Amino acid sequence: MVFLPLLAVLFSCALLVGCILILSMSVAKWETFKRMLLALFAIALLVVATGGVAAWILRSEVVAVLTGLFCVPASLLGAAVAGWKHDRSVTKPSDSK
Numbered sequence: 115m116v117f118l119p120l121l122a123v124l125f126s127c128a129l130l131v132g133c134i135l136i137l138s139m140s141v142a143k144w145e146t147f148k149r150m151l152l153a154l155f156a157i158a159l160l161v162v163a164t165g166g167v168a169a170w171i172l173r174s175e176v177v178a179v180l181t182g183l184f185c186v187p188a189s190l191l192g193a194a195v196a197g198w199k200h201d202r203s204v205t206k207p208s209d210s211k
């Protein structure tokens with residue numbers, strides 16, 4: 115349990131660097147940034163809400179702590195995936211036949 119905060123921080127740093135790389139390679143930077151920001155906030159809200167309800171129902175402090183630990187990495191992962199998908203859809207060559 116001691117290494118979970120360290121893993122969460124390392125995972126967050128790696129995903130933040132990934133998000134920055136995706137934005138630097140994106141053709142439509144502003145559209146990609148908007149989608150990544152929307153995914154970041156939506157997933158963070160969903161993780162906190164789900165973890166909060168689970169912690170309340172189960173009356174568990176462990177669930178609450180784990181929710182707090184992995185809220186940022188989960189939302190950064192979602193933002194990276196959303197940005198990567200948008201970047202691939204923008205840069206994908208069109209099929210013109």
